[in-house]
Amino acid sequence: MADSLFEKQQYYAAAIEYERLGFIAINNNEKTEALIKKSNCLNLLEKYEDAARCMGRVNYNNLPDTLIYKAKYQYALSAYLAKDFGNAESQLLQMQFFVPDSTITYTALPLFCLVLNEQQKWADAKIKLIDYVRLSPSSQATKDSIYKEIELMYATKAIPKMKSLKKAQTLSYILPGTGQMYAGYFWEGAASAAIQLAALSLTGYCIYVHYYVAAFVGGYSIFSKFYLGGINRLEYLVGKTNYERSRKFNDIAKEKTIGFQEKLK
Amino acid sequence: MNRFAKLIVFIAFVFCLGKSQAQSDISFTEQANFTSYLINNSEYKDARYVLGQIKESLISTDQLDSLNYLKGWSYYNMKAVDSSAVYLQKVSIASSFYHKSKFYSAFDIAYSKKFAEASALLESISLVSNDSSNSLQQLLNYEKSAMALLTRNYAAFDTLSKNFTYSYFPISIEEKGFVESYKKMKSFKDKSPLLAGVMSALIPGSGKWYAGNKGQALAALFTLSAMAAATAESYIRGGYKSPSFIAFGSVFTIFYVGNIWGSVLSVKIRKDAFYKEMDRNIMLDMHIPLRRVFN
Numbered sequence: 066m067a068d069s070l071f072e073k074q075q076y077y078a079a080a081i082e083y084e085r086l087g088f089i090a091i092n093n094n095e096k097t098e099a100l101i102k103k104s105n106c107l108n109l110l111e112k113y114e115d116a117a118r119c120m121g122r123v124n125y126n127n128l129p130d131t132l133i134y135k136a137k138y139q140y141a142l143s144a145y146l147a148k149d150f151g152n153a154e155s156q157l158l159q160m161q162f163f164v165p166d167s168t169i170t171y172t173a174l175p176l177f178c179l180v181l182n183e184q185q186k187w188a189d190a191k192i193k194l195i196d197y198v199r200l201s202p203s204s205q206a207t208k209d210s211i212y213k214e215i216e217l218m219y220a221t222k223a224i225p226k227m228k229s230l231k232k233a234q235t236l237s238y239i240l241p242g243t244g245q246m247y248a249g250y251f252w253e254g255a256a257s258a259a260i261q262l263a264a265l266s267l268t269g270y271c272i273y274v275h276y277y278v279a280a281f282v283g284g285y286s287i288f289s290k291f292y293l294g295g296i297n298r299l300e301y302l303v304g305k306t307n308y309e310r311s312r313k314f315n316d317i318a319k320e321k322t323i324g325f326q327e328k329l330k
Numbered sequence: 331m332n333r334f335a336k337l338i339v340f341i342a343f344v345f346c347l348g349k350s351q352a353q354s355d356i357s358f359t360e361q362a363n364f365t366s367y368l369i370n371n372s373e374y375k376d377a378r379y380v381l382g383q384i385k386e387s388l389i390s391t392d393q394l395d396s397l398n399y400l401k402g403w404s405y406y407n408m409k410a411v412d413s414s415a416v417y418l419q420k421v422s423i424a425s426s427f428y429h430k431s432k433f434y435s436a437f438d439i440a441y442s443k444k445f446a447e448a449s450a451l452l453e454s455i456s457l458v459s460n461d462s463s464n465s466l467q468q469l470l471n472y473e474k475s476a477m478a479l480l481t482r483n484y485a486a487f488d489t490l491s492k493n494f495t496y497s498y499f500p501i502s503i504e505e506k507g508f509v510e511s512y513k514k515m516k517s518f519k520d521k522s523p524l525l526a527g528v529m530s531a532l533i534p535g536s537g538k539w540y541a542g543n544k545g546q547a548l549a550a551l552f553t554l555s556a557m558a559a560a561t562a563e564s565y566i567r568g569g570y571k572s573p574s575f576i577a578f579g580s581v582f583t584i585f586y587v588g589n590i591w592g593s594v595l596s597v598k599i600r601k602d603a604f605y606k607e608m609d610r611n612i613m614l615d616m617h618i619p620l621r622r623v624f625n
């Protein structure tokens with residue numbers, strides 16, 4: 066019944082029936098298979114967190130290697146789709162620990178690569194992808210062409226250059242506005258620098274005409290607000306720039322990785 | 331059709347009806363067990379889905395009680411307290427889930443801030459006089475005392491707290507907590523918003539100090555003093571027509587009036603924050619014993 070509902074694309078009803086199969090299952094293998102299928106249905110419904118939580122219920126005691134692989138893969142995939150990359154990596158590491166036979170687990174390496182990409186561990190991701198190609202039962206010529214593409218994809222120049230928050234803050238401490246410029250927001254940095262310069266000029270002018278309190282209240286307080294505010298905002302700006310850069314790289318890498326899998330089939 | 335044929339048809343009908351009823355019984359039991367399994371595995375949405383498939387017209391009164399309990403319990407775990415209360419209240423006294431359902435529905439309603447309705451529900455709970463109900467009697471007294479605190483009915487709390495034994499494990503610690511909360515709430519002194527406003531008008535920030543916000547008071551005093559000094563300086567140097575005096579004077583006036591209004595409000599905010607914190611603690615203490623007694 067569950068399978069027929071799945072074929073009719075009634076995924077939620079199918080998920081419930083797979084759960085029921087798990088409930089009435091007479092052994093842990095059957096129950097695990099049912100939970101994997103339920104998690105798959107939930108992924109198709111884009112309920113990724115529920116799918117990952119479902120896989121968290123699997124009992125791995127006395128399961129055969131192939132089933133441990135399937136369950137851990139499904140768990141890692143659901144966690145990856147739910148953007149819980151730390152958990153996805155943890156599941157893949159556990160898979161490699163519990164199932165040492167790489168002829169079973171190598172097909173999980175592209176997912177491992179994508180998970181590491183999302184965590185900006187690009188050097189490790191490259192190694193996983195090369196391992197995947199090496200272990201694939203494909204012709205050497207196909208493998209060689211993919212190796213070249215991987216080298217190009219992960220070349221030093223292609224890897225996104227991440228902005229350093231500390232460096233941006235240091236720049237803004239020394240010369241206001243330059244931290245924003247370094248983070249990729251030139252005009253925002255220029256505007257901030259101009260306002261702070263104007264506030265300092267006002268302070269200087271007030272002191273020149275002997276308006277000492279006004280210099281402090283009017284000029285200096287505006288300057289300090291923009292000076293410290295600009296530095297505090299750098300955390301957001303640097304984070305945004307780094308996210309956009311890594312997102313751009315990871316999206317391309319994801320498409321290429323899927324392409325490699327197709328070629329190696 | 332002769333009488334004999336009619337009798338055969340009637341017997342066949344009764345047989346089929348009985349069989350269909352028996353099938354629906356098995357089906358309901360299976361569904362109920364499956365739902366309990368889902369709830370135990372924190373799959374509450376799935377449990378709700380399965381329960382939604384059961385047709386109420388095909389099940390017995392006992393089964394309907396179980397169905398309402400399971401629906402209410404699923405909603406409770408999904409933190410949908412309003413829906414939970416609706417179903418839990420439908421559980422009849424004949425059900426083994428009656429007491430749990432009533433206590434939890436009262437909590438659900440109290441959580442929705444409908445204190446009068448929750449109190450009435452607690453009053454309506456029927457207990458039988460035996461040993462186990464003595465424990466439930468203590469729990470009921472305890473929950474009623476919680477409602478008395480939430481409605482600030484201190485006279486009722488005085489009466490109910492006389493029945494506290496401090497020896498019934500699930501509520502012994504919380505009973506002491508209620509007495510502490512009661513003392514704190516009774517000794518809490520309301521402050522005058524008018525006095526706070528007047529104080530801030532005389533010495534900026536002093537109204538906030540009076541309301542208990544000492545950090546805000548010092549910040550207001552420092553800011554307004556600096557603005558006042560800048561305004562005075564502009565007046566001395568440029569006179570009342572000077573642009574700097576008009577600018578600083580305007581800003582100072584806005585901040586000065588804003589600080590007075592802020593002081594008035596801070597008294598109310600302080601009072602609201604105090605009672606909100608107390609209510610949160612009372613609700614928590616009302617909830618924990620229910621988990622201990624019924625789980």
